[in-house]
Amino acid sequence: GQQVMQIPQYQHVQEGEDFTTYCNSSTTLSNIQWYKQRPGGHPVFLIQLVKSGEVKKQKRLTFQFGEAKKNSSLHITATQTTDVGTYFCAGPIGWDDKIIFGKGTRLHILP
């Protein structure tokens, strides 16, 4: 079954507020990946983190990989309506590194 857990499942924020989604794996990951799916679209790759404790930024988005390489977070500062969508984390699981996704966090922005 799923071995990548993600919370919260849904998040409603006022435009301009910050948003964070958290991802946890039952096993140590060689890397963690983040994807965004806009309503009606398909998931699009955002970023990959590889190193323990790594932090990467993409404009208002900050991605962190935990020291134990079992958890990660995505933080969006000052949300905008363009941030609406579902954010997924994913990681290579098992002997053959198949990519397993968390259930995603659906972000809804209130104007």
Add this chain to the structure above:
Amino acid sequence: DGGITQSPKYLFRKEGQNVTLSCEQNLNHDAMYWYRQDPGQGLRLIYYSQIVNDFQKGDIAEGYSVSREKKESFPLTVTSAQKNPTAFYLCASGDPGAGNTIYFGEGSWLTVV
């Protein structure tokens, strides 16, 4: 254009029928995946293939079948044994040499009528 092409985008199936969803990639990726997406369920892995002529079951393989005769192609057949096939199906490919980040097609909507 480079990428992953899924077809058809919309498909209606009568109960008891098998249907095949096409997935083609020209990214020269070794790995290919099929995921199913239902509301609130995220992306669940159906089948995956890391190399031609080899594939493995994912978490929800029952009622589905695949083949990987060519590197570029990974078709998914939804059989009559799949009791609740109405869903959004996503094909993806990945490059293990690049950390196996994956790239998705635009998806196929399957509805049972």
